[in-house]
Amino acid sequence: MFLGILAHKAESAGRLLIPVDPRDTSRTCPECGYVDGGNRDGEKFQCLGCGHTDHADRVGAWNVALRAGLVLPNVA
Numbered sequence: 321m322f323l324g325i326l327a328h329k330a331e332s333a334g335r336l337l338i339p340v341d342p343r344d345t346s347r348t349c350p351e352c353g354y355v356d357g358g359n360r361d362g363e364k365f366q367c368l369g370c371g372h373t374d375h376a377d378r379v380g381a382w383n384v385a386l387r388a389g390l391v392l393p394n395v396a
């Protein structure tokens with residue numbers, strides 16, 4: 321219901337709504353995909369799997385963008 325209303329509002333404003341599952345977006349490493357609550361300490365994100373570091377808010381936004389298909393994952 322809410323997403324339907326939000327999608328209609330977005331469309332009327334010329335925008336596209338892309339729903340994503342927000343679970344673990346702040347605990348998932350966008351570099352290697354490792355998920356662990358220990359990856360995050362307040363504003364600091366440090367992956368226990370690969371050592372990637374970043375601001376926790378940027379990691380959350382990055383993971384939301386990845387899930388929406390707006391950015392490509394790093395492929396090593």
Ligand SMILES: [Zn+2]
Pocket residue numbers: 349350351352353354367368369370371372
């Ligand atoms: Zn990692």
